[in-house]
Amino acid sequence: MKLPVPFLQLPLRFDAEVLAAEIEALGEHVWRDHPQKFPGNSMLPLLAAGGDPANESFIGEMAPTPELLRCPYLFATIASLGAVVGRTRLMRLAGQAEVTRHVDQGYYWTDRVRVHVPIVTQPTVRFECGGETIHMAAGECWIFDTWREHRVENDATQSRIHLVVDTVGGPGFWDLVAQGRAHDAPATGWSPRFVAPDGPASTLARERYNIPVVMSPWEIHFRLHGLLDEADQSMQITQDARDASDAFFRDWRSLWVQFADSGEGLEQYRDALYRFLESIPPALGALPLRNGTRWVDGVLALIGKMAVRQVR
Structure with missing residues (x-):
């Protein structure tokens, strides 16, 4: 933290x-x-x-x-x-x-x-x-x-x-x-x-509840913009990352009002997640953060691996 x-x-x-x-x-x-x-x-x-x-x-x-x-x-x-x-x-x-x-x-x-x-x-x-x-x-x-x-x-x-x-x-x-x-x-x-x-x-x-089955759109928004707050705000690429994050949030919210975290719609959630991750160009992915890591590293750790949990 x-x-x-x-x-x-x-x-x-x-x-x-x-x-x-x-x-x-x-x-x-x-x-x-x-x-x-x-x-x-x-x-x-x-x-x-x-x-x-x-x-x-x-x-x-x-x-x-x-x-x-x-x-x-x-x-x-x-x-x-x-x-x-x-x-x-x-x-x-x-x-x-x-x-x-x-x-x-x-x-x-x-x-x-x-x-x-x-x-x-x-x-x-x-x-x-x-x-x-x-x-x-x-x-x-x-x-x-x-x-x-x-x-x-x-x-x-x-x-x-x-x-x-x-x-x-x-x-x-x-x-x-x-x-x-x-x-x-x-x-x-x-x-x-x-x-x-x-x-x-x-x-x-x-703790009893710690990892969501599906991350809510509001947590998606919070985490993506929290990462962007760690970037240099004077860089145009930071605004590009913000725009991409907002578009992903809107897609995720449209799925959430259909399925929420009911356990249904998991494939649709995964498709939206993969589309977002695959759309990140190398220059955007290399956006540096203040702690020496890259924006894309945080996105993968906090969103890519966790937005939809594998449910058996």
């Missing part, structure tokens, strides 16, 4: 040693390779589709995995965010490894804030985002602008472990964000609330 600053610290603090002990008690066998097989990157799913740690799907109810249910303080840490929680993992980065520079451009992450709680770390672990570099200390709570280019480097020998929560937020969560501290703001008077390990039992509000 786009944020007004690269990094924002939330006013929460956790006992990293207790969290680390819960994770250590789970054993090594629960850790999994990163889905993209990035060297030195591994993960431990905590909330996954159907509660199955082997399920990498973004679709369906996100439920606690058996590993999370064995970690009461980790559970309480997630619940303390006051958010409706989506996919959640522990992310481990081995010593002398990195998370390579990238932008989180996928559909699932575009509307979700990514929360980081460092659990095992050291001062030389550096997190870069939008040209800024910080160290997230153990027990702190941070969010960052995933739409900007970012990377992580661990140049020490010890592994780094972060709790990583994807969420659309919630009333309590946005209150925390409003009280947050930008990474470069003075820490004078900054006093995060400590979430104790022995606090009351917690409950989690969890």
Whole structure:
């Protein structure tokens, strides 16, 4: 999700040693390779589709995995965010490894804030985002602008472990964000609330509906024009892209009033989508965005892959 600053610290603090002990008690066998097989990157799913740690799907109810249910303080840490929680993992980065520079451009992450709680770390672990570099200390709570280019480097020998929560937020969560501290703001008077390990039992509000069967025309319009807002408005090609987007929106709306997301008319929706994508000329597709990606990359990630879901 786009944020007004690269990094924002939330006013929460956790006992990293207790969290680390819960994770250590789970054993090594629960850790999994990163889905993209990035060297030195591994993960431990905590909330996954159907509660199955082997399920990498973004679709369906996100439920606690058996590993999370064995970690009461980790559970309480997630619940303390006051958010409706989506996919959640522990992310481990081995010593002398990195998370390579990238932008989180996928559909699932575009509307979700990514929360980081460092659990095992050291001062030389550096997190870069939008040209800024910080160290997230153990027990702190941070969010960052995933739409900007970012990377992580661990140049020490010890592994780094972060709790990583994807969420659309919630009333309590946005209150925390409003009280947050930008990474470069003075820490004078900054006093995060400590979430104790022995606090009351917690409950989690969890995602159940996350990926549409058919994207509404208003979401189509919102996403296409959101991408165009990231382009240079002085370029004529930006207006060409806007005109093409508006024509696609009108076609999609004419189908929506016939079929909506009933599951009918899927072939007609796909035909309209393919016509739009095939009509994009190379020059228009190469329209650059502020984060270093291209307009067509965003269109493919947010619309091309997601406007009509494959239904079995």
